[in-house]
Amino acid sequence: MNLDGLLDELASRFPAARLLQKPAQLAPYESDALTAFRSRPAAVLLAATQDDVIQAVRLCHHHSVPFVARGSGTSLSGGSLPVENGLVIALNKLDRIVRLDPAQRIAVVEPGVINLDVSRAAAPYGLYYAPDPSSQLICTIGGNVAFNSGGAHCLKYGMTANHVLGVKAVLPDGEVVQLGGESLENVGPDLTGFFVGSEGLFGVALEITLRLLPKPQLYRTVLAAYDSLEAAGDAVAMVVASGLLPGAMEIMDALAIEAAEAAVHAGYPRDAAALLIVELEGERIQVEAEFAHLLQVIEGSNPKTVTVAKDDADRARIWKGRKSAFSAVGRLSPDYLVQDGVVPRSRLGEALATIERLSRKHDLRVANVFHAGDGNLHPLILFNGRVAGELERAEELAGEIIQMCIDLGGSITGEHGVGMEKRQHMNTMFTATDLEVMAELRRALDPAEISNRGKMFPAGEAPALRSHGPHPLERQGVISRE
């Protein structure tokens, strides 16, 4: 590794204003939204063009210096944590929507484009970009591609991978490849799909072709309150089994309801142990008919109360409570850990009961706000880092929840990725052979392992977690999390 050689060459090509090296300039890049991890890069390159990125990657390859691509740094798993003394390639300035073709329903964008800006640009044509992470006001398409990010409305039409048709990327050794294209179909191995979710280990996406969808004609939203979390979980299984295909199905528990009410007055029933939000979308008359069926199913799930959104304002209020719940819960506690795991949907009730039991066992409060329709749990473990032993208990609890997900036949992550945080759990989810093959594939693209080194694969010592807290942007109220 020849860091000085790299920095010299970078300095000869890029102005100092775009090649940050002073400690004060580097500080904002030292961590992502998993603030417990911190490490200082040697430099941050504010790339302005695709060619800047290609040059930087080639130089890193030549000098064997590790690099990390960075969008908005909202990763919750430490995915965009810099490699100590490596280069950070910041992509926010690559924010051009290169082309938007309403007839073909595609948008070709650079990686620094903000998720919500794609939908904004598509709105005049009655189209939108479906994946809607709660961080969509700030997170980038490049980050979404790297993590195969999801959101509340990914139940029917899928996550990021289902909406990416093509990727132009620079591989870690400097080769520029075009994967996929503009068609929804493909021949040969689905390399576009293989690139999505590679967590920054396969190089840097330079241009991404996205599929856009027409906005549904009608949404119908219902809010049901339950006496127990388990009952709400069972209701989800009933809706899934009923043959209805909701666009979104979300659960919040008592702690989350209380916090959301305090924060945005969503009008949620305060005495409920759990709330279930179910939303249908599609052609008006079909949705109306299905909604009647949905209400029957919900009635049969023994709810305390059922509230139907009467109009758009009602619907917006329901979603506002849901979308703000995460940060609102965060405010109840000095520190918290966000977990992300998946269980089979038919076993949600059981999983939620186990989480309640684990919460009592460790004497820590756990709030649940999550994508119930696809079994994607987001338990939020509240603790106080200043009380001796609480962080350790919180971590132990988080680990037990993940183990439960695996035991139930689920996954260690549904959408936040493995990153830095879940590396050690990869061993429980995959066999040594599975991981060996993945590592070989990685080295086939990146022999020196310079692209996002240290992430995803189980490794030796993980840096110790210190404490958790909101992302700086959350503290400012700019974003909120699921």
Added chain:
Amino acid sequence: MATITAIAPQTNADVQEAVCANPQLVVRGGGTKSALLAADTDAATLDMRQLTGMIEYAPGEFVFTARAGTTLQEVAATLAEHGQYLPFDPPLVEQGATLGGTIAAGLSGSGRHRYGGLRDFLIGVRFVDGQGRLVRGGGKVVKNAAGFDLPKLMVGSIGRLGVIVEASFKVFPQPPAFATLRAPQPSLDAALTTMARLNGSTFDIEALDLLIEEGGSVLYIRQGGLATTLGARQESLRAWLGGGEALPEADEAAFWAGSRSIGWVPAGWALVKTPVTLTAIPVLEQVLAAGGAQRRYIGGGALAWIAWPGDLTQLDAYLTQLQLSGLVLRGAATWPFVGTRSGASLAARVKRVLDPDNRFPIL
């Protein structure tokens, strides 16, 4: 050298053993895509039709796991018992296509229009690579972001990266009723304009195919849902289109079954899958018409099935010129790809990892 004709593994371990024991192997499923079975004469055939059966299917979960040699017919029948289906509408079901072969060929049918293709529903795989290693990627839950997406690598790998032995899919509830509108168009341009308008509209369309019939361009538009609302929905679609006639109920299912079986390809002609866009269709139409090809554009204009009468080198040249790609499913071809190919160098890197000794044909 001893020529082994066919090995029919019954377990994953049998597959591993066969891979290790044979320097050259061609994987065979139902044999419905004959061009993908072309191989050197020395190659042993790994016949997957004994590695069958559902491994796990909890209807309430809308997910199943089955062995790769299971026929689509069996899968479809099992799902149908619970009112469920494969939304990507794989072709060649009646002809005996297997689950593994369908994944390896990367094939979806007309119904892909509504919710996406095979790639969007495959959530996990187990495969034996060219080194005999049994590898798993993905999982059995509908959402999963752990590890590289190996299932996607298997989609379209045409048996040249590994032997798929098991696959998990998410499935959807099947719409209880269907109705189809047949809408002849005054010209190809008009047809494409209508397709673009439809694709951007709020109508929920199950399938949208463009056929080139004697009289010109004809759209077939399939809607699905509750029987009680279907009539009214079709009526409002017809009004919006300004025309079209409903296919009689008796013909409706048969029309789409015919589409699924790709039975319209004349005997002896090659069958090629070509990914397209609405923009690419007009130019492609010219060369296909000139070459005497028969063709259908399915999936809302995402995919062309091309039946090609003559020498494939001609089609290869046309597609290359138009910057389109194709996969030869049937016909005399020593190499299954025609036209351009994207990402070939990355595919080659992957191949070196999974099959360094080229036990499977080159990719």
